[in-house]
Amino acid sequence: MKRLYFLLMLCLASLTASAQTEMTAAQQLIQRMQTLQKQGVMYGHQDDCFYGLTWEWDENRSETFDLVGDYPGVMGFDLGGIEMGDLKNLDSVPFNRIRQEAIRQYERGGIITFSWHPRNPLLGTTAWIESDIKDYEAARPYMDRVKACPKAMPDPKSTVRECLPGGVCYDKYMLWLSRVTLFLTTIRDSEGRPIPFIFRPYHENNGGWFWWGEGNCSKEEYRALWNMTQDYIRQYLPDNIVWSYSPNLYGMWTREHFMERYPGNDRCDLLGLDAYQWGTEEAFVSGVKADLKFLVPFAQENGLLFALTECGYKNSPDPTWWSRVLLKTIEGSPACYVLPWRNAKHEHFGASKDVSTADDFLMLKKSKGLLFAKDIAPSTKTKKKK
Numbered sequence: 001m002k003r004l005y006f007l008l009m010l011c012l013a014s015l016t017a018s019a020q021t022e023m024t025a026a027q028q029l030i031q032r033m034q035t036l037q038k039q040g041v042m043y044g045h046q047d048d049c050f051y052g053l054t055w056e057w058d059e060n061r062s063e064t065f066d067l068v069g070d071y072p073g074v075m076g077f078d079l080g081g082i083e084m085g086d087l088k089n090l091d092s093v094p095f096n097r098i099r100q101e102a103i104r105q106y107e108r109g110g111i112i113t114f115s116w117h118p119r120n121p122l123l124g125t126t127a128w129i130e131s132d133i134k135d136y137e138a139a140r141p142y143m144d145r146v147k148a149c150p151k152a153m154p155d156p157k158s159t160v161r162e163c164l165p166g167g168v169c170y171d172k173y174m175l176w177l178s179r180v181t182l183f184l185t186t187i188r189d190s191e192g193r194p195i196p197f198i199f200r201p202y203h204e205n206n207g208g209w210f211w212w213g214e215g216n217c218s219k220e221e222y223r224a225l226w227n228m229t230q231d232y233i234r235q236y237l238p239d240n241i242v243w244s245y246s247p248n249l250y251g252m253w254t255r256e257h258f259m260e261r262y263p264g265n266d267r268c269d270l271l272g273l274d275a276y277q278w279g280t281e282e283a284f285v286s287g288v289k290a291d292l293k294f295l296v297p298f299a300q301e302n303g304l305l306f307a308l309t310e311c312g313y314k315n316s317p318d319p320t321w322w323s324r325v326l327l328k329t330i331e332g333s334p335a336c337y338v339l340p341w342r343n344a345k346h347e348h349f350g351a352s353k354d355v356s357t358a359d360d361f362l363m364l365k366k367s368k369g370l371l372f373a374k375d376i377a378p379s380t381k382t383k384k385k386k
């Protein structure tokens, strides 16, 4: 009997192991995040290891590490500018360093997420539509690098349409997609295998501030842009991307409205919410709670992970915001991570030893109210021997 039991266990173990090896890198990351989700909420931070409130561009430094002695569980990096062939991103971070730090984060057992704020391909201005009119003249040198800039400003609301097949920007946009894809293909481990990561393009699309936002393109155009981008990238990276669809804090989703731009279950793995406190605490808390009421069941019914893919309270004016507001608001939800935006000189969102929220944040680290890189790193026992 004992022998039979032993054989059965052996069979089960080898079945699980072969199922593991048959899973793609993206599926493994999804499974890992599903497990981690049950253990707690990971702390994420944008541009964590490039600069902080009081430093810039040091090597081997991290704003989060400086405070808690560990790296964020999730590190965010932005690819805005890669489409232009630039060497640095829109926030002056060299792409070579982004690659290096993303790989380091993976090697220490952390998770990586990339966002992308591509310039406006029709106007040459930034991803933010409000800058179009103001910046159109100033952007001419950028435009001229790609295509002669027409004198009269084209309609910003035709941008997405013009990127699609038959549009005046289609060829240019394919070039842009090839550049972003090329960069993503270089995110590999020491044995040359593509590293799994979360990719979160065309985010906050229910807002009107980006050229892909609601009001600046039709629902059909948005979905076509998402599909075209995803189909292009998947040709080269079919197995290692966890696709995140992340609308902005809204507070009044209906299923019908949400479905208009949702790309579909075969095209998304993670449902994210980008949620900042811009106004009062009450407005933030009630808005997030209302969104969770719709988004969490939707994620669960559709087998999607859920996370606050961007969040924060600009310049941390409230010492207990992390524990009292942010984590209380998402308590009981299956959020696997929260990712405050960058700590730049002119605005900061993440934790730092240099702001009044430091003690509250340290308490969360101590009590495991938030998870960091060491908390989530796969145990060394299960690591493959070299």
Ligand code: BMA
Binding pocket: 078, 090, 091, 117, 341, 342, 347
């Ligand atoms: C915004 C701001 C900008 C920045 C952009 C991309 O929210 O932080 O300063 O350029 O994100 O990181």
